Amino acid sequence: MEVIYFLATDGIKLDGLLYTSENKTEDIILSIHGMGSNCMKKRETTIAKLANENGIDYFCFNNRGSELVKYTRRYTEGKREKDLCGTSFEDVLEGYEDITGAIIKLKELGYKNIYLQGHSLGCTKIVYTYNELKEENDDMLNNIKGIILNSLVDIPRTLKIYLRDNFDKYLTYAVEQERENNLKEMMPREAFIHPISVKTFLRYARDNKEIDFANFGEDSELTKLNNIDVPLFMRWGNDNEMIVQKADELVDLLNNIIRNPNKDIDYIDGANHSYMDKEEELAKQIIEFIKRQ
Numbered sequence: 001m002e003v004i005y006f007l008a009t010d011g012i013k014l015d016g017l018l019y020t021s022e023n024k025t026e027d028i029i030l031s032i033h034g035m036g037s038n039c040m041k042k043r044e045t046t047i048a049k050l051a052n053e054n055g056i057d058y059f060c061f062n063n064r065g066s067e068l069v070k071y072t073r074r075y076t077e078g079k080r081e082k083d084l085c086g087t088s089f090e091d092v093l094e095g096y097e098d099i100t101g102a103i104i105k106l107k108e109l110g111y112k113n114i115y116l117q118g119h120s121l122g123c124t125k126i127v128y129t130y131n132e133l134k135e136e137n138d139d140m141l142n143n144i145k146g147i148i149l150n151s152l153v154d155i156p157r158t159l160k161i162y163l164r165d166n167f168d169k170y171l172t173y174a175v176e177q178e179r180e181n182n183l184k185e186m187m188p189r190e191a192f193i194h195p196i197s198v199k200t201f202l203r204y205a206r207d208n209k210e211i212d213f214a215n216f217g218e219d220s221e222l223t224k225l226n227n228i229d230v231p232l233f234m235r236w237g238n239d240n241e242m243i244v245q246k247a248d249e250l251v252d253l254l255n256n257i258i259r260n261p262n263k264d265i266d267y268i269d270g271a272n273h274s275y276m277d278k279e280e281e282l283a284k285q286i287i288e289f290i291k292r293q
Helices: 042-053 092-108 121-136 139-143 155-179 198-205 247-257 279-292
Strands: 002-007 013-019 027-032 057-062 070-076 079-085 113-119 144-150 232-237 263-268
Touching: 002 057, 002 092, 013 042, 013 070, 013 092, 027 042, 027 092, 027 121, 027 279, 042 057, 042 279, 057 092, 092 113, 092 121, 092 139, 092 198, 113 121, 121 139, 121 144, 139 144, 144 279, 155 198, 232 247, 232 279, 247 263, 263 279
Parallel strands: 027 057, 027 113, 113 144, 144 232, 232 263
Antiparallel strands: 002 013, 013 057, 070 079
16 A cells, blocks of 8 residues: 555645555556545554556546545645645535546556546536536546446535425525625534535535536436446345435436446445445445446
């Protein structure tokens, strides 16, 4: 295991852990964590160990949304500036800068076959980034050999369900704060599951067009997910998972809607949103998926 330092494509300094196999390989899993999380998780080390045993390297890094609040550094035009980051202050669209920066670094290290793996909000960042790269016809697409989405969440819809009748009240509050240029001020405690800034709340509650692609309804076309051409792996749990439908119903629905010929969509019985105590089962299914490609 080695600590790797690199820059996001907009100059934010990031770091991560590279787990290497016994023999040199061109295959690697690039893992993106979710809200308030980091790369130091049992789930990460479990998947990394099995990947290494099968000749696949593994890189998990702390993107700018790791932890709730933190300071990091931004390097632009030879200048170094302090930047306020963390889940409470991040703009999820900036995940594009983090992921593409990580891909560039992995290519510099000699990796050619990259499997993008996300958990929760990390899945949102991956789907958004992939679609942006496809729209730009970026050469990085040639290195992305598969997409692995663990517990993709419909954040805009989940937020409305969480707040219920109070959604409009908190949205109005956030808009008022925006008018007063208080985007970095914190929302009231009850507005979210953890501390969140006005800026970040508005991204999820109002300015969510780019990330509102996981509306798992009967009439959904799931355009952004159907735009994924590479092999697609999707998993959820059925215990305290952050989805509206039952896991088996969601899996049946998506298998009917998503047209990817190399899809593997299912759920893990007994797993929760974080796959606690089910890490080995998740790891086994991910590695089997990659080995089939």
